[in-house]
Amino acid sequence: MFRSTSLRLAALYTAAFALSVVALGAITLLTTRSALSEQFDARIQSESGALTQEFYSEGLEGVVQAVRERDRTPGALDYGLVGPGAKPLAGRLAVSGARPGWSTVRSGQRDGEIEPIRVLTVALPGGYRLMVGDDEARIEALDGAVLRGFAWAFAGVVILGVAGGFALSRDVHRRLAAISGTAEAIIDGDLSRRVPVRGSQDDLDRLAETINRMLDRITGLMESLRQVSNDIAHDLRTPLTRLRQRLEAGLAREGERGEAIEGALGDLDTILDTFAALLRIAQIEGGARRAAFRATDLAQLAGTVVDAFAPSAEDARQTLRLEGEPDVVIDGDPELLTQMLVNLVENALRHAGEGAAIRVGVARGVSAPVLWVTDDGPGVPAVEREKLFDRFYRLEHSRSAPGSGLGLALVAAVARLHGAEVRLHDARPGLEARVTFPAS
Structure with a gap:
């Protein structure tokens, strides 16, 4: 069964589906990561714009107060405000040393762990710099969740493919073994054997029905051949016996020789007509005409x-x-x-x-x-x-x-x-x- 074509085809399709899952997982991961990064950047830019506007409307004290309040809010972004000479004024990111524009820094989080943070640094009038960032570990966590999901999907496809391929191969193997067993039995002389038919009308069922019709035809031809042989022997025995008797009578009685020869010719004509009819039927059935x-x-x-x-x-x-x-x-x-x-x-x-x-x-x-x-x-x-x-x-x-x-x-x-x-x-x-x- 492990050398069967059905099992090899099932393995091939399983490998193709598994590769499809890998490709789909990679595309999904890249697309999700890109979309999430864009959302993070848009959130950081929005928050940075709001604080910049507050600097212009409330002044330095208003921004410092806003940064400190946001910094204490659970689940909020990370903030930082530095003055001229890189003097820290407010927020955890004030000591990060982030460069102007987009950058990634490593900073201590609320739980004490050091995590990478994506930071947008904006210059404010008077030499001040505002920093707004978000933890990149969220993106990495989502990447891990997507990878785990597709890993389980990959394992499921492989397991189901192997199990389904084995079951399919086993079923096909049994049905082909039944066909092979029937052929072996017929080779051994049991012309009554037929291929079992399930009734599902699938490809193997139609093949079995075709083989059975062929076997019925062969059986009929064999029976016809046997009957023809018996009938030929029976039909030719009588005219041949009469022919021999007439020839013997002609030898014994000189006066009846002509009549014996005439009767013998009639018997020979009957025999020749029989063989001519058989030959004609054989030519017709062979499609020669x-x-x-x-x-x-x-x-x-x-x-x-x-x-x-x-x-x-x-x-x-x-x-x-x-x-x-x-x-x-x-x-x-x-x-x-x-x-x-x-x-x-x-x-x-x-x-x-x-x-x-x-x-x-x-x-x-x-x-x-x-x-x-x-x-x-x-x-x-x-x-x-x-x-x-x-x-x-x-x-x-x-x-x-x-x-x-x-x-x-x-x-x-x-x-x-x-x-x-x-x-x-x-x-x-x-x-x-x-x-x-x-x-x-």
């Missing part, structure tokens, strides 16, 4: 597919018609979109049953283009609908019917490539496959 995107009219594309499958629908005593709006244009790969719609129509023709009505529709939708294929056949149970987009998944679990179970998986791959969402809904009766494209 995105360079072929261009403006594509869904309505025109749907009309072409409906026209192509109309004879097949008539042969199966089914109806196939186009509905919806014209000129619905999206950005996409026309070839892949055609393959997606072909798979949806073939799926409907194959499973809707004899006499079914199949509708292919295109519309601009409320906020995004929509493509759908609807039939009035037996439909699909709700619990099975999402599974139909998995590779090799079939409703017919015996897997004896023709097909590889990759048609709707390819539909889902094409939809993801185009940023679209494909869903299966209950058409009451029948099934509706609806593809919603992103808004232009």
